[in-house]
Amino acid sequence: MIFLQLILQFFKTGLFSVGGGLATLPFLYEMSDLTGWFSHADIADMIAVSESTPGAIGINMATYAGFKTAGVAGGIMATIGLAAPSVIIILIIAKFLEKFRKNxxxxxxxxxxxxxxxxxxxxxxxxxxxxxxxxxxxxxxxxxxxxxxxxxxxxxxxxxxxxxxxxxxxxxxxxxxxxxxxxxxxx
Amino acid sequence: MHTIGEMYLTFLKLGVVNFGGGYAMLPLLERELVDKRHWTTMEDLRDYFSIGQCTPGVIALNVSTFIGQKKAGVAGALAAGAGFLTCPIIIILIIAAFLTNFANYPVVQHAFAGIRVCVCVLIVQAVLRLWKSSVVDGFTLALYLVIFALHAFGGFLPAKIPAVILVLCAGAAGIIMATVKNKKNAAKAGAETADAGKEETK
Known part of the structure; x- marks a missing residue:
């Protein structure tokens, strides 16, 4: 059940944060208030960590929150939830673009x-x-x-x-x- | 099958070195995918970034998915995305489990001060390389300057315009300008053929 919640919450974040990693921040603050999976201080720490590791803040936060809530599997689930919407949308656009490139x-x-x-x-x-x-x-x-x-x-x-x-x-x-x-x- | 494995491993490698946000990845992608593997061109890469910018999610992941799809279909896209995510996930799991103050270690801070300088230089090089094929006339130069100003100094406006909106407006402006130009060219061509017709009747 917790896995499903993690996937759903991060799926929503991934779907609505347009324009790169930092665009996820407002959604992460909202999620923190709503679920209590991580604190605002955790988000600030994660910004610092994301600046010093490869990987974008949204992805890192998903992994971190998932791990804190439900262990290694939780970390992976939450990350997949975050990445899924963008992968699906890009797949659709890529197909569309092939057809209409010369339009x-x-x-x-x-x-x-x-x-x-x-x-x-x-x-x-x-x-x-x-x-x-x-x-x-x-x-x-x-x-x-x-x-x-x-x-x-x-x-x-x-x-x-x-x-x-x-x-x-x-x-x-x-x-x-x-x-x-x-x-x-x-x- | 060979391509899918190769796709995963290539993006696994790119995921390790993707510091400093999506754009820092452009020179790495150019080296790995354009120069070395010939999977795509620099111009196509730039177009993927334009799209990745205005669709949801992390730009670098969007671009990875795009290239994977183009080269090896849906399976390729999933392999590229998974490869790209593998290392960041492992690194964050380790940090979350063991190193709570990771970012505060002096050694980490010094290393990243150096890496930031490098990222900055790599981004400048990417801009220089793409300039010629992107800023091709007065209109595109004006658009570049306006978008730069609005995006860089958006903090001084009453409300900062989100990047998505800027990108969408630029796309719309491009469509309008291209249509106007096409009409002008068509009118010109029409006039020329009319002239040619006159000459012939003489």
Whole structure:
């Protein structure tokens, strides 16, 4: 019974949270109030964990809440519940898209969607840069520009930029190197 | 059957390294699926992201499902989705069971400070690569700037416009603009054939 509840609750969250992981947050707060499976503090912790592990916040929260409520099987059930609606919808769209790819309306929509999509990607990059390259809280507190720029991080960023252009390595290698540099140089 | 297994393993690998949200996955997908396996093209990938953005759920999972479906049907889609979810589930189960203060360990914080810099650089590279095929004229440039401004500085508006709405509006604007252009071109072509007709009668 608890499995069914987990699947249903997270299915609902997965169905209505449009626009990526953070869009699940309002639903998670609601679920926390409704079911008591996890607290608001748990959600805050999970945001921190999700920033430091692969996997999106919604997926991670489902696994976490499911595990806390009903063990390993619960964690897996809740995650499947969350993922199911998006998988079903994408399957339908993918079928539809194959047929209508050359349709004039679909082509027109993509003509507008493409620049919008890379605008969103740019904003995602800016948001990461805001925590990766500068220290906004320190700047707000002291008002000095030397506190604003995280020089070690910026140097790493420039080296990575050149490296990813010149070297044909997998991005995975660059991620591992960056983690090692972060630990060694105490970024 | 070979493809399904391969699909699962490929996305299993991608799920391990998907740090920093869906968009950070774009360069990884490009490397693995476009350059190495030739399962899709960079342009198609970008279109999947556009769709993944305005359908429910996690963007990276949506894109994985899309590619799986395209390459190997429903079974491929399920294999890709399952592969993509496997590692995050295992990691969170371990953290939930044993490491309650995982994110507060200094070593973890330093490693992720480094990874964030890398994610930022990878996203910039992805934007640069997609720019030419997405921002093709004045209209698309204007659309890019408007969407960027509304999405980045939405906090200053009375109410932040949800990303879904922005994406849907951009799609609608694209349809309108493409229709207007087609009409103009048709009118122009019509005028040209009329001119040509005149020339011939002379």
């Amino acid at each position: 004039r309306l679909v082509e027109g929509a993509f003509y507008g969607l493409r620049p919008a999509s890379i605008a969103m990607i740019t904003v995602a990059g800016v948001n990461v840069a805001k925590v990766a390259l500068v220290d906004l809280p320190a700047f707000a507190a002291t008002g000095s520009f030397s506190a604003l720029f995280l020089w070690k991080n910026i140097i790493l960023g420039v080296l990575l930029f050149i490296g990813t252009r010149k070297l044909k390595w997998s991005p995975i290698i660059f991620i591992i190197i960056s983690a090692a540099v972060g630990i060694i140089f105490q970024l």
